[in-house]
Amino acid sequence: MSEVASRNLKVSEVESEVASRNLKVSEVELGKNKPTVFVGMSGGVDSSVSAVLLKEQGYNVVGVYMKNWSEDLPGMKCPWAEDLADAKRVAVKLGIDFLVFDFQQEYKNKVVDYMLTEFKKGNTPNPDIMCNQEIKFKLFYDIAREKGADYIATGHYARVNRDKSELLRAVDENKDQTYFLYRISNEAIAHTIFPVGEMLKADVKKYAAERGLDNAYKKESMGVCFVGEVGMKDFLKRYVEANPGEIFDIDTGEKVGVHEGAIFYTIGQRKGLGLGGGLPYYVVKKDIKKNIVYVSKNLNNQNLWTRELKLKDVLLRGAILKMPRSTLSETEKNNASATAPTMKVMVRLRHRAPLIPATLTIDNLGDTDTSSVETKIDNLGGLDTSDIRASVKFDEEVKAPAVGQSVVFYDGEVCLGGGIIDA
């Protein structure tokens, strides 16, 4: 026994060494010449493969699981425990360090509360976009950099032109996730790697299988992470008091049913109205004040279609500078200022929706300094552009997305920014 003991390390020695490991990661810099990348690992296939790719490319990789807010209630699956285990399993297989960043509080404040507030207003917010803006590419980015990361990486399908700090669409057009990423800062973009952005999803899966990451490729997360599989409406019901009201057919003026609260319904929604029989009804209008939902059997109902969308909280990426601009023609002016620049862009109205041509007019309604828009575009940097408004006009009518959703602008493969649809 004494012989064995003498060969053993002093426990305290290793203990302190290992314990300090869990607190700070400055040691990762020991791998000097190799740049350090903190990769957000969710346990899914895309981020798992991202970590493998980075490792193979010679980076010094640190896996990070971001623990976002979730609620552990009876009848609701706690989504994170398994995901965390899956992520860690991959990290261990790769032999990389693995950390857990607890963002529950921030996530609750910045994403969940934002979402609930918007829904209560009758809007349809996009929490994924907010999560990327506030959590993954702000909080995670800041902390990773603080801990010595040269870059962060995520499993998003997108690309970066690092020289120009440009956000580019993914190679796999079908998976492109720039719709969710348009609001992230220039600084974060300049220090972000999207390892799977150059790959097709099918190849990512194949790659995972070849490397025995089978636990990762079995599942694919769908929908908003904290909502899980219960669905948005059921999730909301736990936080927002149901307020029953009436459903009217907008074409006939007839009362056709009752609903559980106008805020639970989204324009264009067809399913889940509980109105049986005959042709399906579509939600075409909501009156949040009166708590009335209007439906129509006519898919061509004018409320469902539009030629123009007004945007607020517009965020313009640097690439928009090189877009050919013109000012509005006399007839187009309407209520826009005379100097409002317009440009021809492609836009995406929903994730994975086809790109459609549109005319973008950067406007600044509500801002007394009407001449400043041009200047603002030219001085992009801080991206604090929350008072910039814009409108997009389409050549043909498009199916109207709900208020609160985003419209994202593109020039070819370059993401130019986007804005949130205003009422």
Add this chain to the structure above:
Amino acid sequence: MIYLDHAAATPVIPKARQAMEDYFSEQFFNPSSPYLPAKHVRDNYEFAKNTIAHTIGAKGVDIIITAGATESINLAFTAVLSAVRKKTVVAWQNGINNAEKVLKMPNMTEILILSTEHASVRAVAQHYATEVGAKLIEVNVDKNGLIDLKDFQNKLSSRTVFVSVSLANNELGTIQPLAEIAEIIRKERERRLKDVLDARGSAGHIKDSARDVKNNAGNTRPLPLIFHSDASQALNLIDISVARLGVDLLTINSAKIGGPKGVGALYVSHEVELRPVIYGGGQELGLRSGTENVPGVIGFAAAAEEAKSHVMGNRKKYQKYVEILKSELLKCKLEPVFLGNPKHQLANFCPVSFPGIDAERIIYLLEEKQVYLSTGAACSANKGTVSRVLKAIKLTDAEISGSLRISLGMLNTEENVREAGKLIVEAVEKEILRCRK
């Protein structure tokens, strides 16, 4: 594959599987049906129940079949409800006659559990404590996880209605001295009886009710005090006899001893009054309705019988295996800390910590080599909760982080245990290297 997690689950032994086989598609009848083949099924079911009961020194009528240990524990704790009805009587006799108020009156009664109890005991205890306004009190353990009997004695009060202490802990394998606990409980019961007799006094009237309610002085019947133990882990390693252990309620489980999952039983002594958790057709004396799980019980019986008959042999065999394993683990550059005291530990348990190591990483490294074991540390898969057991025995954070739960069993041999020891050491040393880098 080298399986080192028999405390979590065991494979169904061939004897049990063979015994069950007939009862799926041939002897499928509902034991409650009136025709002869169904009666045969009932007979065989009752026979199997008797077999199970015999392994703990009880009769078939003394046990209620459930869908596993968790359900048995839930059923056991319903005894608290009847105790509380008596609490109402206590209060009423002390001049408080609003039943609602009494029920919600906090701390009139107390429930005692060990600080190292499994979630299935803890959560149920918490539920019933909240439900009836009882106070849930935890009894301390020493550094080996053994009950601190002095602390128990101190915390056992005249208000205690229910005590739950596992026969063997599921993380450390620590075997608790149930008979000694039962003796303390017996004395308290005796004291309560005497109090009642004193209170009646020579004139036969209730003494001054101003006397402390705590003493139940005004009560004509003593407050019940019920002793439950969860013995899920132990049937194949301890010769269990309910009489010797002195328990009123005992939970046993098929899934940990080579029987099928989803079957368990609760031994209930005659004095204990339970209430059903599941209502319906009145099976199992009305305490557990639902068509009987005939194949499950048949399999449970076969496994229980087998376990019982090999208790001594198992103990010797696993002791030897644990020795082999320990000698391998001691070769590690990082000195392992063995948890618990083998004198008071299930023979198949070898909980160990490599201080400072992240045990979860060891699990994932070993799973690639098809070596499967558990961790007592905060594990992502268990929602990151640090083991209460390891905290209760006052391990350092580094020790908790590096702790592995190893439980040997029927799938082990001298060779695979030795091999596992080598692979564990290899994984730990690999981790040390990674951290050094």
